[in-house]
Amino acid sequence: xxxxxxxxxxxxxxxxxxxxxxxxxxxxxxxxxxxxxxxxxxxxxxxxxxxxxxxxxxxxxxxxxxxxxxxxxxxxxxxxxxxxxxxxxxxxxxxxxxxxxxxxxxxxxxxxxxxxxxxxxxxxxxxxxxxxxxxxxxxxxxxxxxxxxxxxxxxxxxxxxxxxxxxxxxxxxxxxxxxxxxxxxxxxxxxxxxxxxxxxxxxxxxxxxxxxxxxxxxxxxxxxxxxxxxxxxxxxxxxxxxxxxxxxxxxxxxxxxxxxxxxxxxxxxxxxxxxxxxxxxxxxxxxxxxxxxxxxxxxxxxxxxxxxxxxxxxxxxxxxxxxxxxxxxxxxxxxxxxxxxxxxxxxxxxxxxxxxxxxxxxxxxxxxxxxxxxxxxxxxxxxxxxxxxxxxxxxxxxxxxxxxxxxxxxxxx
Amino acid sequence: xxxxxxxxxxxxxxxxxxxxxxxxxxxxxxxxxxxxxxxxxxxxxxxxxxxxxxxxxxxxxxxxxxxxxxxxxxxxxxxxxxxxxxxxxxxxxxxxxxxxxxxxxxxxxxxxxxxxxxxxxxxxxxxxxxxxxxxxxxxxxxxxxxxxxxxxxxxxxxxxxxxxxxxxxxxxxxxxxxxxxxxxxxxxxxxxxxxxxxxxxxxxxxxxxxxxxxxxxxxxxxxxxxxxxxxxxxxxxxxxxxxxxxxxxxxxxxxxxxxxxxxxxxxxxxxxxxxxxxxxxxxxxxxxxxxxxxxxxxxxxxxxxxxxxxxxxxxxxxxxxxxxxxxxxxxxxxxxxxxxxxxxxxxxxxxxxxxxxxxxxxxxxxxxxxxxxxxxxxxxxxxxxxxxxxx
Numbered sequence: 153x154x155x156x157x158x159x160x161x162x163x164x165x166x167x168x169x170x171x172x173x174x175x176x177x178x179x180x181x182x183x184x185x186x187x188x189x190x191x192x193x194x195x196x197x198x199x200x201x202x203x204x205x206x207x208x209x210x211x212x213x214x215x216x217x218x219x220x221x222x223x224x225x226x227x228x229x230x231x232x233x234x235x236x237x238x239x240x241x242x243x244x245x246x247x248x249x250x251x252x253x254x255x256x257x258x259x260x261x262x263x264x265x266x267x268x269x270x271x272x273x274x275x276x277x278x279x280x281x282x283x284x285x286x287x288x289x290x291x292x293x294x295x296x297x298x299x300x301x302x303x304x305x306x307x308x309x310x311x312x313x314x315x316x317x318x319x320x321x322x323x324x325x326x327x328x329x330x331x332x333x334x335x336x337x338x339x340x341x342x343x344x345x346x347x348x349x350x351x352x353x354x355x356x357x358x359x360x361x362x363x364x365x366x367x368x369x370x371x372x373x374x375x376x377x378x379x380x381x382x383x384x385x386x387x388x389x390x391x392x393x394x395x396x397x398x399x400x401x402x403x404x405x406x407x408x409x410x411x412x413x414x415x416x417x418x419x420x421x422x423x424x425x426x427x428x429x430x431x432x433x434x435x436x437x438x439x440x441x442x443x444x445x446x447x448x449x450x451x452x453x454x455x456x457x458x459x460x461x462x463x464x465x466x467x468x469x470x471x472x473x474x475x476x477x478x479x480x481x482x483x484x485x486x487x488x489x490x491x492x493x494x495x496x497x498x499x500x501x502x503x504x505x506x507x508x509x510x511x512x513x514x515x516x517x518x519x520x521x522x523x524x525x526x527x528x529x530x531x532x533x534x535x536x537x538x539x540x541x542x543x544x545x546x547x548x549x550x551x552x553x554x555x556x557x558x559x560x561x562x563x564x565x
Numbered sequence: 566x567x568x569x570x571x572x573x574x575x576x577x578x579x580x581x582x583x584x585x586x587x588x589x590x591x592x593x594x595x596x597x598x599x600x601x602x603x604x605x606x607x608x609x610x611x612x613x614x615x616x617x618x619x620x621x622x623x624x625x626x627x628x629x630x631x632x633x634x635x636x637x638x639x640x641x642x643x644x645x646x647x648x649x650x651x652x653x654x655x656x657x658x659x660x661x662x663x664x665x666x667x668x669x670x671x672x673x674x675x676x677x678x679x680x681x682x683x684x685x686x687x688x689x690x691x692x693x694x695x696x697x698x699x700x701x702x703x704x705x706x707x708x709x710x711x712x713x714x715x716x717x718x719x720x721x722x723x724x725x726x727x728x729x730x731x732x733x734x735x736x737x738x739x740x741x742x743x744x745x746x747x748x749x750x751x752x753x754x755x756x757x758x759x760x761x762x763x764x765x766x767x768x769x770x771x772x773x774x775x776x777x778x779x780x781x782x783x784x785x786x787x788x789x790x791x792x793x794x795x796x797x798x799x800x801x802x803x804x805x806x807x808x809x810x811x812x813x814x815x816x817x818x819x820x821x822x823x824x825x826x827x828x829x830x831x832x833x834x835x836x837x838x839x840x841x842x843x844x845x846x847x848x849x850x851x852x853x854x855x856x857x858x859x860x861x862x863x864x865x866x867x868x869x870x871x872x873x874x875x876x877x878x879x880x881x882x883x884x885x886x887x888x889x890x891x892x893x894x895x896x897x898x899x900x901x902x903x904x905x906x907x908x909x910x911x912x913x914x915x916x917x918x919x920x921x922x923x924x925x926x927x928x929x930x931x932x933x934x935x936x937x938x939x940x941x942x943x944x945x946x947x948x949x950x951x952x953x954x955x956x
Contacts, residue, residue, distance in 0.1 A: 176692060176704045183700035209701035209940060215814075234818045235723070237708070237715030240765040243688045244707030253706045257716045257941060259817040265941055267705050267716075276723065293704060 154272050157307040160320050160346060160450045172445035172494040173246040177289035182210035185224055190284035190292035191537035195229050197262055198222040208264035227262035229282050233296065234259050236276045246288065249446065253310065258282060258296050271297040271308050285314030285535045288445070288495035290488070306344075306533060309449070315535035316454035316497060319344035321396040326351045326376060326433070329359035331508050332458070333401055335525035337365045340397075343529050346450070349391055351376030353383075353402075378402045378429030379421075388436035396450060397532070398437055401458040402429050405510040409471030422476035430457065430480050434487050442494030454497045454532060457484050461502040461545035464552045465559050469513075499537055501528045504544025517543050570834060576663045577790045577800035578951065580608040581912040583920070585748040586781035586897045590681050594625035595637050597679035597902075601784035602638060605675050609786055609798050618644035618671025618787075620662050622654035622678045622901040624690050644671035652848050652936030653808070653945035654678055654904035655783075660806035660949065662787035672792060676908075679782035680900020687778040690900075697940035708767050711775055713938045714851035715767035720818050721853050722769060725868035729769060731875065732852035733760040735887070736773050736894055738879035739849065743891020746921040750779055750897035773894070776850040781899030783909045799916035801951040804929070805835035808947040816942075822854075822935060823946035824861035832863070835929075835950040839863040842950070843927035844914055845885070846907030848935035849892040854943070858933050862948065881922040889914060890921055907932040908949065915953045928953045 179187070182198075189196040198207040202219035206227060213220055236256040242248050254270045258280055266282065274280050279299040287293045295311055302308070306317040323340045327333045328350035337348050348371040352362050355375070365371055374391065377383040378400075404425040406418045413419070444452040462470060463477035481500065488498035505514035506521055519542040531539040540546045551559040582604035584597050598621060606613055619642040621631045629637070631647035644665050648654045655678060662674035691709040693699065706712060721727055736755060743749040755773060763772035786798075793800040807830055809823025824831075832838050839862065847858040856870035864885075865873040879887040890896060890910040893903045911930035913919045933948035 176699075176707055178693070178699050179704075180696050180700050182696075186700075209697045235716040235720035237712055237719060237770070238765070238768040239706045239708045239712060239715075241711065241767065242707045243691060243709055244703075247706050247708075255705050255708070255712060255716075257720075257818055265817045267702050267941060269705060276719065287704060289704070291704065294701075 154302040154304050154307045155309070156304065157309070157312070157320060157449060169444065170249060170446045170448070172443070173249060174289040174492070174495055175246040175287050176244055177291055179291050180210070182212055183292070185210055186284060186292035187286065189224055190286050193531070193534055193536040194226055195282060195284050196224045197227040197264070199225040199227070206263040208260070208266055228260070230261040230299065231258040231266070231280050231282050231296065233270070233274055233276050233278060233280050234265065236270060236274070250313070256296060266294045268294040268296040269310055269314065271295065271302065271305065271311050273298045273302045285311070286497065286537055287314055290492045290497070312449065315533055316397060316499070317343070317533040318397060318529060320346045320450050321453060322347040322349070322394050323397040323399060324349040324351065324391065324395045325399045325401060326378060327402045328352045328362045328365045328373065329354070329357065330401065330403070331361055331521040332506060332524060334361040334365050335521040336399055336401060336528065337368050337371055338522070339525035339529045341368050341370060343533070346370065347372065347394065349374055349395065351387070353377035378432055379424045381432055384432040384436045388440070392437050392440045393444065395437060395441060396444070396452045398433065398441065398455045399458065400430055400433055400456065402426070403458070405470065405473055407470060407513065409468045413472070419472035419476070422473050423479065426476040427479040427483060430483055438487065438491060441496050442491050445494030445496045452494070452496050454499055455487065455491060456499045456501060456528065456532065458501050458503060458528070459484070461504050461540060461548040463502065464548060465556065465563055467563050469564060497537065499532060499539060501531065501539040501541050502545045502549065504542045504548070572834065573663050573667065573803035575790050576666050576787065577793050577802055577954070578659065578785055578787050578912055579793050579798045579800035579916070580605050580786040581909045581916070581918055582608055582784040583748055583909060584679070584782035586750055586779045586899055588682070588750060588777070588779050588897070589684055590780035591683070592681055592780065594623045594679055594681045595629070595634060597681055597780060597782040598623065598634055598677050599638050601677045601679055601782040602675055605784050605786055609796050611673065611796070613640065615673055616640060616675050617642050618662060618665055618674030620646040620648065620658045620674055620676050622648040622650065622658060622904055623680050624651070624900045625680045625686060642671070644674065650904065650936050650945045651901055652850065652904045653934040653947045654901055654936065655908040656806055656932060656934045656947035656949040657808050658905070659787065659803065659908060660808065663803050663806070666787055666789055672788060674787045675784065676787060676905065677782060677784040678902040678905030680780060680902055682778050682780040682900065695939040701940060710850065710938055711767040711770060713941065714853060715770045716941070717819055718769055718774070718851065718853040721820060721856065724820065725871065727856070727871040729761060730757065731871035732774060733757050734874045735852045735855055735879060736760055738883070739888045739892045740895045741880050742889050742921060743895030746890045746896065748781070748920070749891045749895050750777060751891070751895040770851065774851055776893045776898040776903070779897035779899055781897065781902050783899065783902045783905035785909055785912055799918060800954055801912050801915040802954060804837065804950040804952045805831050806947070806949040807831045808945070811944050812946065819942035820857065821861050821867065822857055822943065824858060824933060824948055827948070828861065828863050831948055831950065837929055837950065841929050842931045843886065844889055844911065844924045844930045845887050846892070846911050846930065846932045847888060848903070848907065848933060849888055849894050850898055850903065852894070854935055858935070862931065862933060881924055886924045886927070889924060904934050904936060907934065911951050915951055
């Protein structure tokens with residue numbers, strides 16, 4: 153059984169905060185194919201389209217038949233742990249801070265032998281289950297866990313560096329006045345989050361969701377308006393050094409496209425919330441989160457943007473909304489690069505239409521907010537980077553990957 | 566059927582040179598190459614211009630290659646080779662140079678394995694060692710070769726029942742061999758208690774299982790027997806050589822090296838067998854790889870090296886003289902120089918120019934080399950059998 157994660161202790165203000173370092177991040181272009189698979193939560197390896205040989209480490213030429221059609225295909229996740237070591241010494245600062253560190257060589261059922269980070273309960277000679285994670289430098293790594301999962305895998309000291317399980321971490325949910333905001337607060341509470349900070353804007357507007365959030369254990373409500381720099385700055389000054397998982401779920405959905413749009417107010421609001429709002433949050437919460445990326449087992453870990461799948465391809469029925477989501481997606485890539493310096497990961501959840509008041513005209517299937525929230529929390533625990541939530545979002549991303557021109561013409565409500 | 570290989574009749578190796586090792590040096594790899602070359606010229610009574618062939622192995626020449634080194638050292642050879650095979654370079658350099666001399670492409674070839682070791686250069690070398698290492702090993706704890714050999718050692722122990730004491734026996738014997746050698750970095754005897762209780766590095770490896778990176782150079786000359794006689798330098802003859810790369814790619818983890826493929830060819834070409842080998846210099850950055858060489862080169866069956874080292878005495882005066890100058894485990898690992906230490910020591914033993922103790926009456930010396938853990942296993946193996954000139 154995995155050693156229980158020690159509970160967070162109150163920080164001694166006289167002790168130096170451990171500075172964030174990153175594991176070695178130098179990767180070939182081929183190896184980033186693995187990163188793409190890890191980002192989507194897949195365990196896929198290069199497979200030769202000509203002879204079927206599975207290759208690892210990634211390369212450009214098949215090591216068996218010399219073919220160059222190497223495709224990323226989902227591979228068998230099983231394997232046998234052939235050998236292990238526990239490093240008491242490392243040449244890299246990131247690992248020196250985290251010794252001892254345990255590694256193994258796994259003979260994958262798919263064929264190749266793979267060096268892997270080991271979960272605590274892996275035993276040499278026994279079966280393991282392989283996965284791709286993303287390390288603190290933002291690159292794919294192979295992890296191995298026991299074939300029969302340990303009772304509390306989320307406590308694993310090493311694998312916790314590759315995932316962002318909310319257990320014992322403090323979470324800020326930016327907008328508590330939506331059904332999804334409430335559902336997220338509940339899901340994080342269920343996952344063992346230590347504190348849940350819930351933001352709320354527009355004090356003149358009553359919200360049953362916010363009232364319900366108030367009743368969640370460990371939840372605290374704070375005024376937060378992402379369109380107001382002073383408000384963001386004030387909350388960052390109050391709790392910025394405590395936020396370990398940021399969930400930016402602020403959203404503003406209105407119908408309408410571009411042709412005949414005379415009044416830009418709605419489009420302006422969408423940009424103000426989705427794009428400038430993210431920018432304000434990044435500006436004020438980003439620096440301290442980045443600095444706390446290595447602040448113990450419960451340091452700052454992840455920044456989650458709840459985006460629309462229409463960030464990938466514009467839905468003309470929600471034309472300006474889609475455009476503002478695309479702007480946020482682009483900015484999230486900037487944020488990812490900048491927070492990576494502190495080992496803090498940016499995770500984008502892409503939602504299809506939710507079953508809420510603003511999606512009245514969207515046909516089913518629509519996402520149940522509670523289910524969507526649980527999927528987001530589960531994705532965090534697995535360390536996934538791009539998280540399509542629900543059938544509509546999955547279809548949009550799959551079609552986009554296959555033929556962006558097709559989905560551009562075929563998309564609609 | 567492959568054509569029969571030619572032997573190396575009339576080709577010899579001479580002038581063993583070691584540039585004294587230093588744990589850290591502010592000198593460059595070029596400096597160590599230059600001092601080695603000066604040592605060769607001095608040992609053989611040559612002029613620099615007499616060196617018309619040059620073969621170098623070094624990790625730290627970058628951004629130079631062998632070519633840039635020639636301008637640096639003011640040499641104008643008509644035959645030049647650069648062997649990027651790390652620990653396997655020595656026997657490979659030997660066989661290439663021997664063929665060059667045999668074919669008349671060069672008359673006197675300088676063989677040099679040299680590297681420096683700045684305070685941070687070892688880390689930099691392993692952090693950019695190969696694409697596969699960058700992508701699939703180094704980001705996993707950055708243990709470098711310690712981690713890779715820990716895997717091989719762990720597997721070997723599980724598979725064949727080896728105990729840490731067995732590896733310790735080899736390390737202790739090598740230390741005893743090193744004590745009279747002036748340039749060996751390790752100056753004190755090693756006890757089994759010290760070996761077993763040393764600080765862990767990458768379990769099951771502890772401190773004295775791991776070679777110590779240092780700066781230094783190993784070098785010798787390859788020329789014709791006639792030329793060596795004219796020069797009046799002691800020499801040894803080349804009886805056989807082999808090299809192999811990426812052997813047994815389907816083994817899920819390394820428990821044998823290319824020697825196991827080439828053993829018959831090696832002894833067949835030399836016309837001797839394992840029983841005729843009077844001393845054995847094996848590549849020894851970690852003891853497990855010595856065990857594999859003892860097995861793969863025919864001294865015992867696979868998996869029996871632990872029993873073999875329990876029954877035999879590996880010191881210079883013992884019944885299985887092994888790494889007679891202490892090997893890298895006691896002398897230090899001078900980068901690619903480590904690929905030549907066994908060749909140079911074998912030459913010293915056969916010509917009587919030893920720095921430490923000499924194996925009495927030795928006629929045949931076996932040197933085997935191993936290098937380049939590019940991903941999960943060492944890819945290059947090579948070996949040579951040298952004979953005493955009068956044997």
